Amino acid sequence: MKVLIVFAHPEKRSFNGSLLDETVKYLTEKGDQVKVSDLYRMNWKTTLDENDFPSFEKGTRLYPVLQSAKSSYSEEKFTKDVMEEQEKMKWADLIILQFPFWWFSVPAILKGWVDRVFTYNFAYGLGEYDETHFGERYGEGAMVGKKGMLMVTAGGHPEIFSKRGIDGPIDDLLFPINHGLFFYMGMDVLPSFVNYQIESADEKRFQEVLGNLKKILDNIDTIKPINYRKQNFGDYVIPAATLKEGLELPGETGYDMHILKD
Amino acid sequence: MKVLIVFAHPEKRSFNGSLLDETVKYLTEKGDQVKVSDLYRMNWKTTLDENDFPSFEKGTRLYPVLQSAKSSYSEEKFTKDVMEEQEKMKWADLIILQFPFWWFSVPAILKGWVDRVFTYNFAYGLGEYDETHFGERYGEGAMVGKKGMLMVTAGGHPEIFSKRGIDGPIDDLLFPINHGLFFYMGMDVLPSFVNYQIESADEKRFQEVLGNLKKILDNIDTIKPINYRKQNFGDYVIPAATLKEGLELPGETGYDMHILKD
Numbered sequence: 001m002k003v004l005i006v007f008a009h010p011e012k013r014s015f016n017g018s019l020l021d022e023t024v025k026y027l028t029e030k031g032d033q034v035k036v037s038d039l040y041r042m043n044w045k046t047t048l049d050e051n052d053f054p055s056f057e058k059g060t061r062l063y064p065v066l067q068s069a070k071s072s073y074s075e076e077k078f079t080k081d082v083m084e085e086q087e088k089m090k091w092a093d094l095i096i097l098q099f100p101f102w103w104f105s106v107p108a109i110l111k112g113w114v115d116r117v118f119t120y121n122f123a124y125g126l127g128e129y130d131e132t133h134f135g136e137r138y139g140e141g142a143m144v145g146k147k148g149m150l151m152v153t154a155g156g157h158p159e160i161f162s163k164r165g166i167d168g169p170i171d172d173l174l175f176p177i178n179h180g181l182f183f184y185m186g187m188d189v190l191p192s193f194v195n196y197q198i199e200s201a202d203e204k205r206f207q208e209v210l211g212n213l214k215k216i217l218d219n220i221d222t223i224k225p226i227n228y229r230k231q232n233f234g235d236y237v238i239p240a241a242t243l244k245e246g247l248e249l250p251g252e253t254g255y256d257m258h259i260l261k262d
Numbered sequence: 263m264k265v266l267i268v269f270a271h272p273e274k275r276s277f278n279g280s281l282l283d284e285t286v287k288y289l290t291e292k293g294d295q296v297k298v299s300d301l302y303r304m305n306w307k308t309t310l311d312e313n314d315f316p317s318f319e320k321g322t323r324l325y326p327v328l329q330s331a332k333s334s335y336s337e338e339k340f341t342k343d344v345m346e347e348q349e350k351m352k353w354a355d356l357i358i359l360q361f362p363f364w365w366f367s368v369p370a371i372l373k374g375w376v377d378r379v380f381t382y383n384f385a386y387g388l389g390e391y392d393e394t395h396f397g398e399r400y401g402e403g404a405m406v407g408k409k410g411m412l413m414v415t416a417g418g419h420p421e422i423f424s425k426r427g428i429d430g431p432i433d434d435l436l437f438p439i440n441h442g443l444f445f446y447m448g449m450d451v452l453p454s455f456v457n458y459q460i461e462s463a464d465e466k467r468f469q470e471v472l473g474n475l476k477k478i479l480d481n482i483d484t485i486k487p488i489n490y491r492k493q494n495f496g497d498y499v500i501p502a503a504t505l506k507e508g509l510e511l512p513g514e515t516g517y518d519m520h521i522l523k524d
């Protein structure tokens with residue numbers, strides 16, 4: 001298995017940093033190939049701007065989406081750092097985003113990885129947009145056949161992210177990443193590996209978490225992905241991309257109705 | 263009225279940039295005071311790291327949350343750019359975050375504004391944490407009495423962000439910002455001002471949007487904020503911070519149960 005881990009913590013000697021090191025070691029010993037994009041140590045350029053488009057004519061007005069499309073057809077395409085990340089994604093069978101949960105989302109440096117690497121004609125804008133098919137997205141796209149998984153640490157206690165917790169259910173908070181990035185590009189999305197109250201974790205807790213992670217990695221091919229509904233296969237009105245009336249179970253609303261239950 | 267607009271678009275000559283200019287002009291002519299944090303033009307440092315903490319002892323292990331707390335009690339506190347943003351927030355009666363919706367969230371530069379400016383003892387870690395009160399958050403905190411509003415442009419069509427839309431309902435997608443940032447710090451949160459399919463907007467559309475925005479600004483004191491439930495006033499089990507059983511209406515799940523209906 002080829003594994004890409006995109007890592008977004010400022011401190012390598014953190015809980016997350018140690019977990020990364022042990023994960024790489026474990027996978028390598030098992031014979032898997034691993035690449036790590038350690039965004040902080042790479043000094044990853046976080047902010048999308050005109051310098052992301054080598055063919056952009058400076059001084060003219062920048063339309064980010066149109067320019068991304070235009071650049072994808074140009075000779076220079078995108079910057080070297082961006083294209084290297086795209087190659088890593090194409091290479092990998094499993095893509096893990098590993099990050100501490102900051103303000104209900106990814107750290108800025110990881111959002112900047114998404115904003116810059118997820119270009120037109122790679123992550124979006126693929127396929128036909130017509131009356132029966134609304135682009136290659138949500139179950140189709142460049143990443144079909146690959147798996148994606150989030151590895152998240154949170155400071156809060158688990159109840160606060162439970163179904164009735166005031167911070168919101170963790171699965172809802174991660175939906176825009178799992179569904180909006182991984183599934184959008186066609187990946188199978190594995191349940192997120194979330195660990196709470198990490199500020200107070202000791203060595204025993206670390207070993208527990210590592211043990212749980214190893215079990216996931218050992219069984220990666222048999223873990224059932226989240227059963228998101230594909231966009232272009234009959235469940236949605238096209239081109240509105242709204243779920244057809246009556247398909248959801250009683251009580252399903254919001255994000256939940258986009259997940260097919262057994 | 264004192265208004266702070268935090269602006270996160272790379273191009274000033276964009277739809278968003280023009281909307282910003284016209285908003286500043288309109289508010290100023292009405293006699294309001296306006297400050298703009300134009301993050302791209304400020305070359306805002308996007309990534310939180312050890313350099314955000316002047317009292318941090320380089321070479322030691324960085325614990326972001328603990329260091330934020332420690333720095334808040336130190337003489338130097340935080341960096342000048344961060345403390346200036348905090349002063350602007352304290353100064354303002356209305357805080358607007360204006361941004362294009364990129365990958366279901368804010369652009370990285372705006373996430374970096376949050377990650378860096380929302381420090382311990384300013385945005386979080388306030389008040390007592392005991393058996394009856396779980397910090398000053400969600401309805402209490404440093405920003406009580408102020409209003410917050412999101413001004414968002416999205417490329418997609420409105421149906422895709424509707425209740426049955428595959429991208430997810432826009433109110434759910436914005437919940438982690440409205441509830442998790444604004445309301446978390448105690449602000450009254452106004453309904454978000456969202457405009458769709460902005461790539462194809464012409465001058466007529468721009469004037470329409472500007473007209474709608476002026477109406478909001480003219481009536482800012484009578485617009486009903488989103489009726490989020492406050493954390494420490496009886497609706498939640500403390501310290502779990504979970505909504506007490508039976509308080510939600512039938513059919514309310516997820517984020518929705520944290521909003522009190524009339």
